[in-house]
Amino acid sequence: MTIYSESFFAAFNLLATADKDLVEILYLSINVSLLSLALSCFLGLPIGAILAIRQFPMRNLLVGIFNAMMGLPPVVVGLLVYLHLSRSGPFGWLGLLYTPEAMIIAQMILITPIIIALSCQVLEDLNEDYKDFFSSLVVPKRTALVAYIVDARYSLLTVVLAGFGRAISEVGAVIIVGGNIDHLTRVMTTAIALETSKGELELALALGFILLGISLAVNFFAQWLKATAKRRAYV
Amino acid sequence: MFNSHSTSKNHLAPILVDNISLELNNRLLINGISCQINAKGISVIMGPNGAGKSLFMRCLHGLATPNSGQIFYAEKPLSPDIQKQQSMVFQSPTILRRTVLANMLFVARQRGQLNPKTSIEYLAQVQLEHLAQHPARLLSGGEKQRLALARALITRPTILFLDEATSNLDPTSTETIEKNLQLVDQQGTKIILVTHDIGQAKRLADDVLFLNRGILTEHGPARSFFKSPASAAAKSYLAGQLVL
Numbered sequence: 001m002t003i004y005s006e007s008f009f010a011a012f013n014l015l016a017t018a019d020k021d022l023v024e025i026l027y028l029s030i031n032v033s034l035l036s037l038a039l040s041c042f043l044g045l046p047i048g049a050i051l052a053i054r055q056f057p058m059r060n061l062l063v064g065i066f067n068a069m070m071g072l073p074p075v076v077v078g079l080l081v082y083l084h085l086s087r088s089g090p091f092g093w094l095g096l097l098y099t100p101e102a103m104i105i106a107q108m109i110l111i112t113p114i115i116i117a118l119s120c121q122v123l124e125d126l127n128e129d130y131k132d133f134f135s136s137l138v139v140p141k142r143t144a145l146v147a148y149i150v151d152a153r154y155s156l157l158t159v160v161l162a163g164f165g166r167a168i169s170e171v172g173a174v175i176i177v178g179g180n181i182d183h184l185t186r187v188m189t190t191a192i193a194l195e196t197s198k199g200e201l202e203l204a205l206a207l208g209f210i211l212l213g214i215s216l217a218v219n220f221f222a223q224w225l226k227a228t229a230k231r232r233a234y235v
Numbered sequence: 236m237f238n239s240h241s242t243s244k245n246h247l248a249p250i251l252v253d254n255i256s257l258e259l260n261n262r263l264l265i266n267g268i269s270c271q272i273n274a275k276g277i278s279v280i281m282g283p284n285g286a287g288k289s290l291f292m293r294c295l296h297g298l299a300t301p302n303s304g305q306i307f308y309a310e311k312p313l314s315p316d317i318q319k320q321q322s323m324v325f326q327s328p329t330i331l332r333r334t335v336l337a338n339m340l341f342v343a344r345q346r347g348q349l350n351p352k353t354s355i356e357y358l359a360q361v362q363l364e365h366l367a368q369h370p371a372r373l374l375s376g377g378e379k380q381r382l383a384l385a386r387a388l389i390t391r392p393t394i395l396f397l398d399e400a401t402s403n404l405d406p407t408s409t410e411t412i413e414k415n416l417q418l419v420d421q422q423g424t425k426i427i428l429v430t431h432d433i434g435q436a437k438r439l440a441d442d443v444l445f446l447n448r449g450i451l452t453e454h455g456p457a458r459s460f461f462k463s464p465a466s467a468a469a470k471s472y473l474a475g476q477l478v479l
Contacts, residue, residue: 129329130329132325132329133325135297136296136298136318136321136322137342137390138315138345143345147331147341150333151331151332151333232370232373233370233372233373234332234333234370
C-alpha cells in the first residue's frame with residue numbers, strides 16, 4: 001500500500017510545486033483534448049441533430065454506423081491516421097505526423113462518432129416531444145434545429161463532457177501519431193505509459209492520480225449539471 | 236384584451252371537407268367525411284372515444300394527411316401558408332424547455348412579432364404574467380394549458396383548433412380558457428374544438444359535428460343537436476349511455 005500513499009503525495013507535491021514538466025504535459029493534454037472536442041462538436045452536433053429530426057434513405061444505416069463507431073479501437077484509429085500522415089501516405093506532404101495536430105485529428109476521429117450518436121439520441125427524444133407543435137407552427141427546419149440544440153443544452157453538455165472524458169484518457173491513438181516526444185507531443189496518458197515502461201511506477205501512478213482527478217471532476221460536473229437542469233425542469 | 240383579432244378576417248372560410256378518408260394500419264379511422272364548416276363561431280366536434288375526432292382535427296390542420304379526399308379553405312387546398320394562419324392547442328401541451336416568456340417569444344418570433352411587451356400582454360390575458368420568468372415545465376397542468384392557449388393566440392390565428400384542451404383541468408382553469416375562447420370568438424377568430432365535456436359543448440358551441448366510428452353522423456346547430464339529436468349514437472352519447 002505504500003506505493004499508493006507515496007504516489008499520492010508525489011502527485012500532490014508535483015501539483016503543489018507546479019512542476020514545470022507536469023504543467024507542460026497537463027497544458028498539452030488539456031489543449032489537445034479541448035481542441036479535438038471543439039472540432040468534434042462543430043461537426044458532430046449538427047450531424048446528430050439532422051439524423052435526429054430528418055427522415056431520409058439510409059438514415060437508420062448511418063445511425064447504426066455511428067453507434068458502432070463509438071467503440072472504435074484507438075490503436076486502429078492511430079494506425080490509420082499514421083498511414084495517412086506518414087511521409088508515403090496521401091497527406092504526408094502536410095508534415096503533421098508527430099505533432100499535436102496529428103493527435104487532434106486522431107482524437108477527433110474517436111470523439112466525433114460519440115458526439116453524433118449520443119446527441120442524436122438526445123435530440124430524437126426531444127423531437128418526439130416537439131414535432132407536432134413545430135409542424136403546427138410551420139417552424140422552418142433550420143429554426144427547429146437551433147431550437148432542439150438550445151432546449152437540449154444541458155443534456156448535450158453531458159454528451160460533450162463524455163467526449164472530453166474519452167479524449168483526455170485516450171492513449172493508443174495519440175502515442176502512435178504523436179510519438180510521445182518530450183516537450184512536443186507528450187501528454188498525460190503517454191507520459192504514464194512511458195514512466196511505467198521505465199519502471200518509474202511512483203511517478204506513473206502520481207500522473208495517474210492527476211488524470212483520475214480530472215476525470216472525476218469532469219464526471220461530477222456533468223452529474224451536477226444534469227441534477228441542476230432537472231431541478232429547474234430544463235431536461 | 237387581445238387587440239388583434241378583427242371581425243373581418245374570415246378569409247379562410249368556408250372550410251369545405253370533401254369526402255376525406257384516412258386508413259392507418261389497415262383500420263379505416265376516418266370514413267368519407269364531407270361537410271362545410273361555418274365561417275364564424277365555435278364548432279364543436281363530439282363523439283365517443285375512438286370516433287376519430289382528434290384525427291379529423293389533425294386532418295383539418297394539416298398534421299395528418301387523408302388517404303383520399305381534400306380540405307379546402309376559401310376554395311384553396313390546405314397549404315403551409317394556410318396552416319400558418321391557424322393555431323392548435325393540444326390535449327397535452329408541448330412545453331419548450333425554457334421560461335414561460337421564452338415560450339411565448341419563440342412562437343411570437345415565428346410570426347414576426349419581436350416585441351416582448353406583446354407576449355407579456357397575452358400572458359396577462361391568461362393570468363400568467365407573474366410567472367413570465369418561471370421555467371415553463373414547472374407550471375401546473377392548468378397553467379401549462381393556459382400558456383399553450385396564450386402561445387396559440389399570439390400568432391393571431393384566423394382559425395383556432397383545440398383538441399380536448401380543458402380535459403383534466405380544474406373548473407377555474409377551464410373557466411379562464413372558456414372566457415378567452417368566447418372573447419376571441421367575438422373578435423372573429425373561428426374556433427374548432429374537440430371535447431368530451433357535454434356541458435362545455437353546450438356552453439360554447441354554435442354548431443356540433445358528431446362523429447362515430449370515423450363517420451360524421453350529424454352536423455348542425457348546437458341548439459337543435461342538444462334538443463333532438465338525429466342519430467341513435469348521438470342520442471345515447473348525450474344520454475350518458477355507452478356508445479359501442
